[in-house]
Amino acid sequence: MSANLIHMLIDATWQTLYMVAVAAIIGAVIGLPIGVFLACSQRGELLSAPLVNRVLGIVVNATRSVPFIILVVAIIPFTRMVAGTSIGTTAAIVPLTIAAIPFIARLIENAIREVDAGLIEAARAMGATPLQIIRKVLIPEALPGITLGMTLAVVSLIGYSAMVGAVGGEGLGDLGIRYGYQRFMPDVMAMVVIILIVLVQLVQTIGEWIARRVDKRAPRNRGA
Amino acid sequence: MQRETSAGAAILFDDVGKTYPQKGAGSVMALEGISLEVPAGAITGIIGRSGAGKSTLMRMVNGLEKPTSGRITVGGRDVGAAHGAALREIRREVGMIFQHFNLLSSRTVLENVALPMEIAGVPRGQIRTRASDLVARVGLEKLANRYPAELSGGQKQRVGIARALATEPKVLLSDEATSALDPETTQTVLKLLADINRDLGLTVLLITHEMAVVRDIASHMAVIDGGRIVEAGETYDIFTTPQHPTTRSFLSGVTGVTLPRFIAEQMVTERPEGPAREVIRITFLGDKATDPLLAQMSAALGLDVNILAGAIEEIGPRPFGNLLISVPADRGAEARSYLETHQQRTEVLGYVR
Ligand SMILES: Nc1ncnc2c1ncn2[C@@H]1O[C@H](COP(=O)(O)OP(=O)(O)OP(=O)(O)O)[C@@H](O)[C@H]1O
Ligand SMILES: [Mg+2]
Numbered sequence: 001m002s003a004n005l006i007h008m009l010i011d012a013t014w015q016t017l018y019m020v021a022v023a024a025i026i027g028a029v030i031g032l033p034i035g036v037f038l039a040c041s042q043r044g045e046l047l048s049a050p051l052v053n054r055v056l057g058i059v060v061n062a063t064r065s066v067p068f069i070i071l072v073v074a075i076i077p078f079t080r081m082v083a084g085t086s087i088g089t090t091a092a093i094v095p096l097t098i099a100a101i102p103f104i105a106r107l108i109e110n111a112i113r114e115v116d117a118g119l120i121e122a123a124r125a126m127g128a129t130p131l132q133i134i135r136k137v138l139i140p141e142a143l144p145g146i147t148l149g150m151t152l153a154v155v156s157l158i159g160y161s162a163m164v165g166a167v168g169g170e171g172l173g174d175l176g177i178r179y180g181y182q183r184f185m186p187d188v189m190a191m192v193v194i195i196l197i198v199l200v201q202l203v204q205t206i207g208e209w210i211a212r213r214v215d216k217r218a219p220r221n222r223g224a
Numbered sequence: 225m226q227r228e229t230s231a232g233a234a235i236l237f238d239d240v241g242k243t244y245p246q247k248g249a250g251s252v253m254a255l256e257g258i259s260l261e262v263p264a265g266a267i268t269g270i271i272g273r274s275g276a277g278k279s280t281l282m283r284m285v286n287g288l289e290k291p292t293s294g295r296i297t298v299g300g301r302d303v304g305a306a307h308g309a310a311l312r313e314i315r316r317e318v319g320m321i322f323q324h325f326n327l328l329s330s331r332t333v334l335e336n337v338a339l340p341m342e343i344a345g346v347p348r349g350q351i352r353t354r355a356s357d358l359v360a361r362v363g364l365e366k367l368a369n370r371y372p373a374e375l376s377g378g379q380k381q382r383v384g385i386a387r388a389l390a391t392e393p394k395v396l397l398s399d400e401a402t403s404a405l406d407p408e409t410t411q412t413v414l415k416l417l418a419d420i421n422r423d424l425g426l427t428v429l430l431i432t433h434e435m436a437v438v439r440d441i442a443s444h445m446a447v448i449d450g451g452r453i454v455e456a457g458e459t460y461d462i463f464t465t466p467q468h469p470t471t472r473s474f475l476s477g478v479t480g481v482t483l484p485r486f487i488a489e490q491m492v493t494e495r496p497e498g499p500a501r502e503v504i505r506i507t508f509l510g511d512k513a514t515d516p517l518l519a520q521m522s523a524a525l526g527l528d529v530n531i532l533a534g535a536i537e538e539i540g541p542r543p544f545g546n547l548l549i550s551v552p553a554d555r556g557a558e559a560r561s562y563l564e565t566h567q568q569r570t571e572v573l574g575y576v577r
Contacts, residue, residue: 116326118322118324118326119326119328121288121322121326122320122322122326123339123343124288124315125286125288125315125318125320125397126315126316126339126340126343126344126391127311127312127313127314127315127316127340127343127344127391128312128343129312132343136339136342136343137328140328140330140331141328141329141330143330214330216329216330216371216372216373217329217373218373219371219373219374
């Protein structure tokens, strides 16, 4: 494999990481409050707002039911508005983020719903405000689940990022399609696949490690 | 602070009712016509069967549940009418401990105890010292930096108690706090509650379905059945002269005085024809509890007395005994009047041949 190709692989890896990281971070920043709200706003819950909850739930479901490749094309005008252009790697972050937000919101909602209702009750009995309950009880207690959810989201984003070649986004997926597939370069294809496998393994391992670190629910062997 | 007209009542229930709306139509009555004074500085036990409404009653004290009718006041303040900040203020003066502890798994013992103070906005430095003091108070200083998952049930409940005391409440609520613990651990946790009640003059309201818990630490009690209070008063009086069948059935489990099965099976409530024996329950009160009264009676009346079962116990510092005897049915009235002139309470349970 030529030095040129190796260079392209390295660049593509960085581009993938760049798109995924930015989309995951923005997705988490926006998805977290939405997820918390979804988890706490049904009738009789902490932030009881059943109507808003219903509407938001429908919007989240709708976004999630659009296949990613269609989402990428469908929101091109929006992408142009946000990124100034609808073509290229940076522009590709827009659809990735739009796909990440509802996904992350649902994962966080699930993690928060797992928190024992008894803890909310205890916090209410202490005289906690709903916001204090969210900050001091729900999020810390849901952290292991949130971490695993974010891991899943990043892995999914790595997969999605392979499709942004459709709007001129670069990265590993795009490289694999253009060189490995269209130019019949099986060695490039193989390298792309290997790098993707390694990336996903790495993300998964790190995510699980962090989740284990923040999870105090099971006793640990403290001897060693 | 505003004083309640009824002096000495820390918590006052005034004709309180609670119904839950049901899915579809109608509603479930959980509590009805509850009037109860919980005396300040004392331990009051509430006992009742599952579904009787104990938890509902307790959760109205700190406004976790709103009454559908009537009024609940804590330290003179109307809990049912309080909202938002005013309600949270009341809640900080009412500590609560739970059957399943409800500790945050993500926080250490010390951090769990600190939580109510963080919520109340206590300055950080103060939180640390007070949390350490409380952890020491419940005997867990060595475990201060452990996580709840690394503690036993009894230790977790101690953390729960320390946490409940963090905001220096005047009232402590305990919903089945010992139901998940073994008998020995139950005893140590009850002892801790009694010590705290004595040392801090805290008003304690505790729910249980075990009469033994009430006997061991509560000076006052209420029996709740089907959403109504059927009996309330001083524990000693209720143990010695239970009025309601529910109370009696709870007591039969704890006083340890039950008829031997072969007698219970053939016992009838109406006196049969011909020779029979009358089965009498004697409740020995106060100082007389240990007097050899039966021997005296047997000698004085020339009566043959059969002792079927019996036990002497203590409620607080006061002893009381329960004895089941049988005497010839035709002399039952004579025996009972002898005992009653000696200040004992008697009750005819039935007849056997
Ligand atoms: N949130 C609720 N919605 C509807 N019904 C309820 C609710 N909470 C309690 N109830 C009903 O009210 C009644 C009293 O319940 P409560 O939990 O107070 O009983 P309890 O005496 O504490 O029982 P246990 O000993 O099993 O804890 C029950 O019939 C119960 O089904
Ligand atoms: Mg209950």
